[in-house]
Amino acid sequence: MSPAINFELRRRTFIAGTAVAAVTVGMSRKAAAQTAAPVGAESTTVFLTVNGEGRELTVDNRTTLLDALREHLQLTGTKKGCDHGQCGACTCTVNGTRVNSCLSLAVMHDGDEVETIEGIGAPDAMDPMQTAFVENDGFQCGYCTPGQIQSARAVLDEIRAGIPSHVTDDLTAEITITDAEIRERMSGNICRCGAYANILAAITQVAEDQA
Amino acid sequence: MYAFDFEKPTTVAEAVAALADDEAQPLSGGQTLIPTLKQRLAMPSKLVSLTGIAEMQGVCTNDAGQLCIGGATPHAVVAAEAASKYPALSALASNIGDPAVRNRGTIGGSVANNDPAACYPSAVLASGATVVTNNREIAADDYFQGLFSTALEEGEIITEVRFPVPQAANYQKFVQPASRFALVGVFVAKFADGVRVAVTGASNDGVFRWTEAEKALSANFSPDALNGLSVSADGMIGDLHGTPEYRAHLIAVMTKRAVAAAS
Numbered sequence: 001m002s003p004a005i006n007f008e009l010r011r012r013t014f015i016a017g018t019a020v021a022a023v024t025v026g027m028s029r030k031a032a033a034q035t036a037a038p039v040g041a042e043s044t045t046v047f048l049t050v051n052g053e054g055r056e057l058t059v060d061n062r063t064t065l066l067d068a069l070r071e072h073l074q075l076t077g078t079k080k081g082c083d084h085g086q087c088g089a090c091t092c093t094v095n096g097t098r099v100n101s102c103l104s105l106a107v108m109h110d111g112d113e114v115e116t117i118e119g120i121g122a123p124d125a126m127d128p129m130q131t132a133f134v135e136n137d138g139f140q141c142g143y144c145t146p147g148q149i150q151s152a153r154a155v156l157d158e159i160r161a162g163i164p165s166h167v168t169d170d171l172t173a174e175i176t177i178t179d180a181e182i183r184e185r186m187s188g189n190i191c192r193c194g195a196y197a198n199i200l201a202a203i204t205q206v207a208e209d210q211a
Numbered sequence: 212m213y214a215f216d217f218e219k220p221t222t223v224a225e226a227v228a229a230l231a232d233d234e235a236q237p238l239s240g241g242q243t244l245i246p247t248l249k250q251r252l253a254m255p256s257k258l259v260s261l262t263g264i265a266e267m268q269g270v271c272t273n274d275a276g277q278l279c280i281g282g283a284t285p286h287a288v289v290a291a292e293a294a295s296k297y298p299a300l301s302a303l304a305s306n307i308g309d310p311a312v313r314n315r316g317t318i319g320g321s322v323a324n325n326d327p328a329a330c331y332p333s334a335v336l337a338s339g340a341t342v343v344t345n346n347r348e349i350a351a352d353d354y355f356q357g358l359f360s361t362a363l364e365e366g367e368i369i370t371e372v373r374f375p376v377p378q379a380a381n382y383q384k385f386v387q388p389a390s391r392f393a394l395v396g397v398f399v400a401k402f403a404d405g406v407r408v409a410v411t412g413a414s415n416d417g418v419f420r421w422t423e424a425e426k427a428l429s430a431n432f433s434p435d436a437l438n439g440l441s442v443s444a445d446g447m448i449g450d451l452h453g454t455p456e457y458r459a460h461l462i463a464v465m466t467k468r469a470v471a472a473a474s
Contacts, residue, residue, distance in 0.1 A: 042214040061258075062212040064245075081412045084246050097287070097314045103245050104315065108238070108260055141331060151310070158310070163291045168308040171294040188309025 006123045034051035046110040050075065059106045061197025065099075066090045068106035071115060077117035077146050088189035091154075098154040100188075101184075107136035117146035120153070128209065131151050148189050152203045155185040156210065175209045177190035212247045216257040219390040221264060223370055229259045229347050230366040237261055237368055239283055239320035242312050256335055267319070267370055272296060273445050275340075278376055282319030289318060299380035299473070300338075303330050303398070306384060308388070308391055319369035322354075328392040328450065330384065332334035332418035335372060337398035343371040357416045366427075379432075381473035383465040387452055394453055395461040396422075399469040405440050408466060413458040415446050423467055424473040432451040432474055 024050045050073060057072050066083075070094070078101060081089030085103040092101050093115045100112045121127035129149050132138070139145045159181070164171045165182045175181065182203050183196075191199065221224040230237060231472040236255035236348060238244055239262065246255045267283035270292035277299050280289055286320045290305035290313065291458045307313055307321075307330050322342060335342065335351045342349045344367045364370070377400040384396040392411035400407050406428040408421045427436040447455035 009363075036423070042216055044217055046319060052413045061215055062248075084249070085242060088309070088311060091311055098311050099315050100257045103242055103312075105245065105258075106242065107216070108219070108262065135311065154310070161291075163287065164294055165310075166302065168305075171298050171301055185310055188311045209237070 025076060028046075030204060044107045044110075046106055047072040048106075048109060048111075051115055057106075059176075061105065061107050063106045063113070064102050065092075065104040065106050065109055065175050066101035069101060069114070072106075075116050075118050079143055079146055081144065081147075086190070088151060089144050089147040091150045091189060093154060096157075098151055110175070117150060119145075121204070122147070124201075125167065127153070128206050129202070130207045133199070136198045136202040137195070137203040138199040139191070144191045144193075148186070148191065148199055150187055151189045152195060152199070155203065155206055158185065159207075177204070182207075213251060213254045213466055217257050217260070218257065219260040219263045223266060223345050223368065226259055226261060226264060226368055227366065229257070230368070232257055233364070235259055237323075239317040239323075240285060240315035241320075242308065242316040243320065243326070250375070261319070261368065262321075264356040269367075273373065275370070276376060278374040279379075280318050280372050280374070281369055282343075286313035286316050286318070286321075287316060288403060295382070297374060297376050299377075299382050299398070299400070300334050300374060301463075302336050303384075303459040304374040305380040306330070307392075317359075318372055322372060323361065323363060323369055325355060325359050327358050327414065327417040328387070328390075328394075328396075328412040330382070330393055330396055332372070333393075333409040334382065335398050335409075336418050336420060337407045338374045338377065339400075339402075339407060340375070341373040342369055343368055343373060352420075355418050366404070375402070381469040383469040383472065385461050386441055390444035395458050395465055397462060397465040397467060397469050399473055401428070401432055401473065406432060410466075412435075412440075412464050413447050413462055415448055421462065421466065428470060432470065434471045437449075437467050437470070455463050458461065 044061055044062045059068055069078050078092050079089040081087035083101040083102045089099050090101040094112050106190050121130045129152050159175050165184045167180045168175055218229045220229055234256040238258040241458055260281045267281040269281050271279050286304045290301050318331055321329050335423050340351050341355045349362050353422045355414040362443050380400040382398045385394045387394045395413045396411040398409045406425050408424045409418055411418045423440055442459045444455040444459040447458045449455040
């Protein structure tokens with residue numbers, strides 16, 4: 001749904017923005033980037049616990065949690081797909097719940113615990129969900145996979161916690177793990193290769209192993 | 212995004228003080244505001260995060276039997292905690308956006324933004340809920356004032372939304388499959404003193420009550436009571452997803468389905 005959004009450019013900030021743009025014309029790309037980034041004192045130091053390790057970083061207030069992870073902490077396992085909260089490639093967990101890290105600012109998460117794909121397993125010691133994705137071919141190009149795996153783990157946690165979904169018949173009874181239940185709960189993660197059937201098989205396998 | 216200052220207060224009083232600055236804007240879950248900032252469609256001088264305010268979190272029941280939901284409560288928490296008390300509201304919350312969005316997006320943010328295709332406004336209006344802010348209580352009928360417009364003043368924060376719990380209720384959403392916003396959504400709530408029907412997604416003026424259907428359903432709460440009733444296409448949204456006539460038709464269809472599911 002996209003009716004025209006009413007907004008007005010506000011004069012003070014607009015002039016500041018224009019001045020920066022004008023100054024940067026003709027500069028080298030690197031110099032321009034340095035001039036454009038720090039407008040005023042609008043940066044903040046935040047403390048995050050990432051994969052169990054305390055990390056302090058000073059970021060421009062505009063930095064998303066995703067960019068903080070990828071560009072500041074060099075944790076590039078979390079992927080940037082659409083950067084608009086529609087594809088789910090950037091899914092990671094904050095204080096145990098899954099979020100789109102592209103739709104969150106790093107400064108909103110001071111003191112929070114973040115877990116990324118790097119924190120759940122390594123090639124020689126994979127998480128059961130990672131193993132299941134490998135065994136079931138739950139991917140083709142692999143770009144959406146870190147987000148899929150983070151979401152898949154959260155799906156099973158949420159079912160265990162008794163959180164109903166839109167396809168749950170009885171909101172107060174124990175939730176049965178069905179294909180429809182998993183598909184609905186994974187609906188925020190898009191796979192453009194179309195590996196959905198195998199992703200479903202991987203999640204079902206882990207659910208059965210853990211039952 | 213344009214540059215902004217950032218504050219994360221821990222009490223409503225601190226948040227109100229922080230919002231007194233010129234062009235400061237509250238930030239709740241950010242699931243609408245952050246994309247808007249990325250597109251440079253908003254230019255706040257300061258963002259005041261409301262997610263660190265404990266008194267604005269959670270779902271409880273007050274002495275009058277109303278369901279009280281803190282303004283900064285995420286949709287996922289409403290879906291889980293309202294399930295036994297107000298199932299129709301829980302079901303609505305469980306079908307907003309996708310799970311990651313529901314873990315961040317909040318009821319106060321949705322109601323304050325008043326997107327014409329958002330789900331929550333229909334529940335607030337159909338339930339005759341009360342929007343509680345830092346300095347007053349606003350009845351739902353006075354609160355919604357058109358496309359993205361509400362009774363909120365500059366710097367006013369929704370601290371809580373209070374829902375009277377109906378005898379029966381249901382929300383039916385005709386989903387726009389890509390965005391999962393409502394192409395048309397109808398919330399029907401049956402109280403002892405009558406039925407209220409609120410429609411979202413359809414009108415250029417945002418959420419509205421279909422009073423003709425309310426009258427018919429108050430006399431006879433069954434889908435048959437709506438036979439012959441229709442909504443005019445005048446003022447309905449027309450876009451690539453549906454014409455005004457299509458949306459007007461869907462309103463009657465979704466209302467019947469909601470009544471059938473509720474009764």
